Amino acid sequence: MALSAYLAEETCAVASRRGAGVVMDNVSRTYPASAGPAAGVFGICAQLAAGSFVTVSGPSGSGKSTLLNLVAALDHPTGGRLLVDGRDIAASPERARAEYRLRLVGCLFQDAPLVGELSVANNVVLPGLLARTDRRAARGRAQELLERVGLGTQTTLFPAQLSVGQRQRAALARALMNRPRLLLADEPTGNLDRATGRQVMELLADAQAEGCTVVVVTHDPEIAAAGDQHLRLLDGHLVA
Ligand SMILES: Nc1ncnc2c1ncn2[C@@H]1O[C@H](COP(=O)(O)OP(=O)(O)OP(=O)(O)O)[C@@H](O)[C@H]1O
Ligand SMILES: [Mg+2]
Numbered sequence: 001m002a003l004s005a006y007l008a009e010e011t012c013a014v015a016s017r018r019g020a021g022v023v024m025d026n027v028s029r030t031y032p033a034s035a036g037p038a039a040g041v042f043g044i045c046a047q048l049a050a051g052s053f054v055t056v057s058g059p060s061g062s063g064k065s066t067l068l069n070l071v072a073a074l075d076h077p078t079g080g081r082l083l084v085d086g087r088d089i090a091a092s093p094e095r096a097r098a099e100y101r102l103r104l105v106g107c108l109f110q111d112a113p114l115v116g117e118l119s120v121a122n123n124v125v126l127p128g129l130l131a132r133t134d135r136r137a138a139r140g141r142a143q144e145l146l147e148r149v150g151l152g153t154q155t156t157l158f159p160a161q162l163s164v165g166q167r168q169r170a171a172l173a174r175a176l177m178n179r180p181r182l183l184l185a186d187e188p189t190g191n192l193d194r195a196t197g198r199q200v201m202e203l204l205a206d207a208q209a210e211g212c213t214v215v216v217v218t219h220d221p222e223i224a225a226a227g228d229q230h231l232r233l234l235d236g237h238l239v240a
Helices: 003-012 064-071 094-103 120-130 135-148 164-176 194-209 221-226
Strands: 022-031 039-048 053-057 079-084 105-108 182-186 213-217 229-234
Touching (some): 022 064, 039 079, 039 229, 053 221, 064 079, 064 182, 105 164, 120 135, 120 164, 164 182, 164 194, 182 194
Parallel strands (some): 053 213, 053 229, 105 182, 182 213
Antiparallel strands (some): 022 039, 022 079
C-alpha cells in the first residue's frame, strides 16, 4: 500500500492508536568530509519493536541526532532502508513524508524551537490545526497537555518568557498534540534539573503506556539502562 493511502487509513483509526515498529536495514547517512574521515552513521541494523521504549546513547558526534533525523523523515539515508511498519519512508514522495511527520511522529529536538510569535498554547495547538483537527478539540487537548507538563497556568505566555526547562516541556506537549505513534526525543532532559528531568521522563513513559513507541537520546546511564532496548553509537557505528 502507498504511504499516502496508509496515512489516510491511519487518520480514520485514531481511536486505535498503537506504536509504530521501525526497522533499520543497513542504514547509512554519510556527510562527505573535506579532510579526515567521513562523518554520519554507517550500516545501522536494528529493529525497534512497536510500543517499546528505546534509548540511544554515545559520545558527542557519534551520530545520535543524525539517526533520529532519519527516523523523523527530516533527512534521507545515503544507503540502506528505513522501514516504519514495513513502509519505506525515504522512498515516499515528499508530501507523504510531510504527512508522516505531522501525523505519525512527535519530535522533541535538542534545541526544542517554539514559534516565538505564538503563545505557549498556540504553539501546542499548531500541529493540531495543521492536521485539520477541530479547533475546539485541539484547544482542549492543548490545555490538557499543558496541564500534564505543569504549564497549565502559563499558556498565554510567549516562549521568551519561559525558562529553558519550561520551553522543553512546552515542546513535549506540542510533540504529543497529534497523538504520535512514534515519539523521538533528543536529549529531552539535557538542560533540566533532576526533578524536572524526572517529570519529562515520566511523560515519555506515559506516552509509551498509551501505546506509543518512544526513542530517547540520553547521556544519562540510568535512563539508558532503563529502556526495553538500548542502542549505543560510537563514531557512527552501532556497538550495542
Ligand atoms: N549537516 C551536516 N553536515 C556535515 N556533517 C554533519 C552534519 N550534521 C552532522 N554532521 C556530522 O555527523 C556527526 C554526527 O553528528 P550528530 O549531530 O548526529 O552527533 P550527536 O551524536 O547527536 O552529537 P551530540 O551528542 O553532540 O548532539 C558529527 O561528526 C557531525 O559533525
Ligand atoms: Mg545530537
